[in-house]
Amino acid sequence: MNAPTPLAHVTPEIKPRPAPPALIEALKQRFGAQFSEAMAVREQHGRDESAFTTVPPPAGVVFAESTADAQDAVKLCAQHQVPVIPYGVGSSLEGHLLAVQGGISLDVSRMNQVLAVNAEDLTVTVQPGVTRKQLNDEIKNTGLFFPIDPGADASIGGMAATRASGTNAVRYGTMRENVLALEVVTAQGEAIRTGTRAKKSSAGYDLTRLFVGSEGTLGVITEVTLRIYPLPEAVSAAICSFPSIADAVNTVIQTIQLGVPIARVELIDAGTVVMLNRYAKLDLHVGHMLLMEFHGSPAGVREQAETVQHIARDHHGADFQWADTPEERTRLWTARHNAYFAAVQSRPGCRAISTDTCVPISRLADCLLDSVAEADASGIPYFLVGHVGDGNFHFGYLIDPDSADERATAEALNHQLVARAIAMQGTCTGEHGVGLHKMGFLVDEAGAGAVAMMRTIKLALDPDNIMNPGKVFAV
Amino acid sequence: MNAPTPLAHVTPEIKPRPAPPALIEALKQRFGAQFSEAMAVREQHGRDESAFTTVPPPAGVVFAESTADAQDAVKLCAQHQVPVIPYGVGSSLEGHLLAVQGGISLDVSRMNQVLAVNAEDLTVTVQPGVTRKQLNDEIKNTGLFFPIDPGADASIGGMAATRASGTNAVRYGTMRENVLALEVVTAQGEAIRTGTRAKKSSAGYDLTRLFVGSEGTLGVITEVTLRIYPLPEAVSAAICSFPSIADAVNTVIQTIQLGVPIARVELIDAGTVVMLNRYAKLDLHVGHMLLMEFHGSPAGVREQAETVQHIARDHHGADFQWADTPEERTRLWTARHNAYFAAVQSRPGCRAISTDTCVPISRLADCLLDSVAEADASGIPYFLVGHVGDGNFHFGYLIDPDSADERATAEALNHQLVARAIAMQGTCTGEHGVGLHKMGFLVDEAGAGAVAMMRTIKLALDPDNIMNPGKVFAV
Numbered sequence: 001m002n003a004p005t006p007l008a009h010v011t012p013e014i015k016p017r018p019a020p021p022a023l024i025e026a027l028k029q030r031f032g033a034q035f036s037e038a039m040a041v042r043e044q045h046g047r048d049e050s051a052f053t054t055v056p057p058p059a060g061v062v063f064a065e066s067t068a069d070a071q072d073a074v075k076l077c078a079q080h081q082v083p084v085i086p087y088g089v090g091s092s093l094e095g096h097l098l099a100v101q102g103g104i105s106l107d108v109s110r111m112n113q114v115l116a117v118n119a120e121d122l123t124v125t126v127q128p129g130v131t132r133k134q135l136n137d138e139i140k141n142t143g144l145f146f147p148i149d150p151g152a153d154a155s156i157g158g159m160a161a162t163r164a165s166g167t168n169a170v171r172y173g174t175m176r177e178n179v180l181a182l183e184v185v186t187a188q189g190e191a192i193r194t195g196t197r198a199k200k201s202s203a204g205y206d207l208t209r210l211f212v213g214s215e216g217t218l219g220v221i222t223e224v225t226l227r228i229y230p231l232p233e234a235v236s237a238a239i240c241s242f243p244s245i246a247d248a249v250n251t252v253i254q255t256i257q258l259g260v261p262i263a264r265v266e267l268i269d270a271g272t273v274v275m276l277n278r279y280a281k282l283d284l285h286v287g288h289m290l291l292m293e294f295h296g297s298p299a300g301v302r303e304q305a306e307t308v309q310h311i312a313r314d315h316h317g318a319d320f321q322w323a324d325t326p327e328e329r330t331r332l333w334t335a336r337h338n339a340y341f342a343a344v345q346s347r348p349g350c351r352a353i354s355t356d357t358c359v360p361i362s363r364l365a366d367c368l369l370d371s372v373a374e375a376d377a378s379g380i381p382y383f384l385v386g387h388v389g390d391g392n393f394h395f396g397y398l399i400d401p402d403s404a405d406e407r408a409t410a411e412a413l414n415h416q417l418v419a420r421a422i423a424m425q426g427t428c429t430g431e432h433g434v435g436l437h438k439m440g441f442l443v444d445e446a447g448a449g450a451v452a453m454m455r456t457i458k459l460a461l462d463p464d465n466i467m468n469p470g471k472v473f474a475v
Numbered sequence: 476m477n478a479p480t481p482l483a484h485v486t487p488e489i490k491p492r493p494a495p496p497a498l499i500e501a502l503k504q505r506f507g508a509q510f511s512e513a514m515a516v517r518e519q520h521g522r523d524e525s526a527f528t529t530v531p532p533p534a535g536v537v538f539a540e541s542t543a544d545a546q547d548a549v550k551l552c553a554q555h556q557v558p559v560i561p562y563g564v565g566s567s568l569e570g571h572l573l574a575v576q577g578g579i580s581l582d583v584s585r586m587n588q589v590l591a592v593n594a595e596d597l598t599v600t601v602q603p604g605v606t607r608k609q610l611n612d613e614i615k616n617t618g619l620f621f622p623i624d625p626g627a628d629a630s631i632g633g634m635a636a637t638r639a640s641g642t643n644a645v646r647y648g649t650m651r652e653n654v655l656a657l658e659v660v661t662a663q664g665e666a667i668r669t670g671t672r673a674k675k676s677s678a679g680y681d682l683t684r685l686f687v688g689s690e691g692t693l694g695v696i697t698e699v700t701l702r703i704y705p706l707p708e709a710v711s712a713a714i715c716s717f718p719s720i721a722d723a724v725n726t727v728i729q730t731i732q733l734g735v736p737i738a739r740v741e742l743i744d745a746g747t748v749v750m751l752n753r754y755a756k757l758d759l760h761v762g763h764m765l766l767m768e769f770h771g772s773p774a775g776v777r778e779q780a781e782t783v784q785h786i787a788r789d790h791h792g793a794d795f796q797w798a799d800t801p802e803e804r805t806r807l808w809t810a811r812h813n814a815y816f817a818a819v820q821s822r823p824g825c826r827a828i829s830t831d832t833c834v835p836i837s838r839l840a841d842c843l844l845d846s847v848a849e850a851d852a853s854g855i856p857y858f859l860v861g862h863v864g865d866g867n868f869h870f871g872y873l874i875d876p877d878s879a880d881e882r883a884t885a886e887a888l889n890h891q892l893v894a895r896a897i898a899m900q901g902t903c904t905g906e907h908g909v910g911l912h913k914m915g916f917l918v919d920e921a922g923a924g925a926v927a928m929m930r931t932i933k934l935a936l937d938p939d940n941i942m943n944p945g946k947v948f949a950v
Contacts, residue, residue: 120732120837163677174675176684177652192924198833199865200649201902202638202688204909204917204947205929209651209684213677230734257595259705300775358673362595390674427676434679442679449667453936454680460935461928472679 012055012095012436013470016102019059023080027062027104030072034063045087045105049152050095050437051351053401058085058099063107067183067191067222073106074220074466075189081464086216088129088155092162093354094435096215100470106220108157114138115223123180123197125225128157144228147172150431151337157221162433163213167336170256170389171263171295172229174431179212183223187462197225210457215433216468218461232263232295236305237323237332240312241287245269245372247315248288249365252388254311256361260304262389264293266336269372269384272343276335279342284335287318290388291336293329336385343383343396352383352396353410357421358430359391367424368393371417378409392430418444434472442473487530487570487911488945491577494534498555502537502579505547509538520562520580524627525570525912526826528876533560533574538582542658542666542697548581549695549941550664556939561691563604563630567637568829569910571690575945581695583632589613590698598655598672600700603632619703622647625906626812632696637908638688642811645731645864646738646770647704649906654687658698662937672700685932690908691943693936707738707770711780712798712807715787716762720744720847722790723763724840727863729786731836735779737864739768741811744847744859747818751810754817759810762793765863766811768804811860818858818871825873827858828885832896833867833905842899843868846892853884867905893919909947917948 027035036042037060046057059082062073077084083103090097099105111127114135118124119142126135133153135146149166150159158164160182165174172178181195194207211218242248245267252265268276268289277284292308294301309320323329344352359367368386375382375395386393395417397410418428418441428434428441443451451473458475459465465475502510511517512535521532534557537548552559558578565572574580586602589610593599594617601610608628610621624641625634633639635657640649647653656670669682686693717723720742727740743751743764752759767783769776784795798804819827834842843861850857850870861868870892872885893903893916903909903916918926926948933950934940940950 118835118837120728121835122732123835163675163681165675169675173652176675176681177648186924186928190924192928193922194925196897196902196920197835197900198867198896198902198905199836200638200640200644200651200833200867200905202831202904202906202908203902203913203920204688204926205932206638206651206681206684206688207921207925207928209681210932213679213681230732232734253595257597257705259707297775297778299778300772303772303774356677358675360593360596360598360672361674362593392673392675421673422671425672427671427673427678429677430673430675431677433677438678445671445678446682447668449661449665450669450682451679453661453667453682456935457680457685457932460931 012052012098012100014055014100016056017082018102019082019104020080023076023082024060026076027060030076031062034065034069036061045097045107046099048090048092048095048097050093050435051353051401052095052098052436055098055100058103058105061105061107063110065110067185070106070108070185070220070222071189071191073104074185074187077104077466078187078189078464081466083466083469085468086161086220088158089131091152091154092158092435093432094437096162096433096435096471098436100436109155111222117142118197119144121197122228123225124228125223126156128155128221128224130156132156132159139228143231145231146226146228148175148178151340156224160212160221160224161215163431165431167264167266167387169387170265171261175212176209178227179208179224180227181225182208182211182221184211184219184221186219187467191222195225213433215435215471217458217472218467234298234301235293235295235329236301237293237329238305238320239332240290240320241285241318242290243287243316245288246365246369247317248290249368249388251290251312251315251317253361253364255308256389258307260307262292262304262308263295265389266291267386267388267393268336268339272339272383272385275342275346275383276339279345280335280338282335291332339383339385340396343398347381347398349400350398351401352398353414354432355395355414355417356429356432357417357426359421359424359426361391363424363426364388364391367420370420371395374416375413378413380406380409390430391426436471439473487527487573487575489530489575491531492557493577494557494579495555498551498557499535501551502535505551506537509540511536520572520582521574523565523567523570523572525568525910526828526876527570527573527911530573530575533578533580536580536582538585540585542660545581545583545660545695545697546664546666548579549660549662552579552941553662553664553939556941558941558944560943561636561695563633564606566627566629567633567910568907569912571637571908571910571946573911575911584630586697592617593672594619596672597703598700599703600698601631603630603696603699605631607631607634614703618706620706621701621703623650623653626815631699635687635696635699636690638906640906642739642741642862644862645740646736650687651684653702654683654699655702656700657683657686657696659686659694659696661694662942666697688908690910690946692933692947693942709773709776710768710770710804711776712768712804713780713795714807715765715795716760716793718762718791720763721840721844722792723765724843724863726765726787726790726792728836728839730783731864733782735782737767737779737783738770740864741766742861742863742868743811743814747814747858747860750817750821750858751814754820755810755813757810766807814858814860815871818873822856822873824875826876827871827873828889829907830870830889830892831904831907832892832901833865834896834899834901836866838899838901839863839866842895845895846870849891850888853888855881855884865905866901911946914948
């Protein structure tokens, strides 16, 4: 590997705008105990799961309990031209929540009511602080479920803001496909609605999808209407081990190309399987593993499973192990969702720098294998998991946060991977978002003209640049 | 029915901006034979399938053959602040193409190359003038197909611009879900790319979906990357007759709520069946008809069909008639796609005013039945078809275009229907777009704040208001 070049975006530009005493006073007046300046609270709201550690916390935290609260907080900040950073549960991965330009954190986690379950229409309307697990608990008795599952128990508002997805996206889509409508508070403190509960619409600009993925830079999401799905009649999960990553990935490519409606297909590389076994006291066979799930009628599930078994056999997949009871499946998927924590625990004191490239499925093996070779050569420990059915995978480089060398090496690996993905007509981020970390990559990927268009929209809707400024693009 | 109230939007506001001789001269210079001022050409480009008849045609037509042509046309018009109206095949239904503020029609129908077929990734990249039928012809040998099918053989660029859908949307989604990436020429004449060929992405604002459905008001679509699908292993189509619309619709509601992955489910009411039989010399049983199609493995198709037959039987559906050969299916679907023409021919000289509401599936019967009662009481002949699996249906009121009374009655019926759909948390337009005709409805549906946000975005990206001005909202 070449020596890493200096990477501007690794150290975020910090240009705090001070919150004047008059604003702090007004927030105290309006919000009383719902406003906090306690350092512990500010520090908790000034970081996320990213590897950034040096940004000062926000000047205070408002705990909104209603849309009116969010409106008033934005209006007060707007009067003083002070930034507002919407906050759900703090599980973002790319520095989205960091107060690089100072400002007030607007915590919506207390807005956690499921407002309407329209089971007969397969829709649900929730406040933004509802988490994905909470939502599924609350609709359990309807026979319906919400499939999107980023690793963390993220808030629905945060998931909409980052256009999140997860293991089920290969079958059910991402937040892009599953948010039907939003209520948002604009940078002027006005509450507007985007979209309806109709399944499709051609009524004007798609403001819903403009806000989905806008990372808090255009407004605050205060209500989300989602599509939900009937729980499948039959579910079956299986794991299968492969002698090489190439064999595992080629199995996936062929499965997708054949149009098998597989519900989940995750890659966990052999090194990560070792970490999982240790962390969760499992005895998974150590090999490159595909973890799959099939949804449908009993006959449909059987048919899908047979097709995939046939493909896997052609690629040297070892015998399928089936998990047919809900308990066994939960155990497997919990293991998958714990990969991040298992990896971080495998090197005490480390931070993970996560990659998130997503490429057209035919390029998946090429992209993945070259990047594995580079990571192996670097000597940096890593985990590797992937929503491979979508062409999306994550390396997590496990660095010593105090080692500038390791950080630079990891960032250089990430750079090479992103450059490769973009050359293959893929994206630098399949589901984590841009935040602070990928602002440079976004320009590489989208081009200066498209990023300029995003900036023009941002400044038209938020002329004082108070909504989560300094994220997605420099502004 | 109450007397119809005056409806401002029925007569579009015409405020032509003259095209100065210097612009015409420059267009002649740059485009030679690719530019036309012939009245017949201008008139052809100054109308669509809507019932508007009184708007003067554009000042000239540029036939773009490349992105560079589109860029130069926009740049020249921008210099003179003269409107540009992108034109595909002219099949829009709501006055989208009418030169209400004068200007130049930018015809992209000669940009009709399929640029890349990435069969192994299930994507295709096309120029905007490729039509949906042409695309399917050109990819036939790959075993893949593009499912979206508005009635007309529309251009892919036009379908993206209006967020079109059709009979397969219940299973495969609309242009919103199936456009992966675009090349667009901005109001400044710059070509930018939105999106990549990755299946999902969280890379910044979703410019792709901002342009999908923007009806030419933000820029010119010059390239479209689409998702395509493996041809299903098995396909089966069936028709079934019901004694009442309620029975037909309740069959659909239950099918959707059970999660049956039906590929198409269309309602054709008894009156429209009569028109079809006459037009296409068919002998369809005269009753309220559901026309269905199932895609999947042979066993999967059988299973779906059995489930739906069972539901239909509970709702007094007469025996299913199956169309198992491609020829029989083509005959049925051609009949469905000809409903519009069959209806128009049933009353010589008439124009159809089409409705396009879409409601949450549980409200479909309520919305439809009340509107049928109103239409029957009005005495205006109509056809009624619907993509009922999505909650979307179309009345076409067949009016004498010279009768102000009939036009007013039809518009009043449309008004009542739209008000009902909005009250049911639905939309005024499932797939036709806003154009001129639904500008008032859009405000009713989205609210003044959301429409103001659309206008702010428009004027930020197109400060001189040259891109198809006067459509979607007043500007």
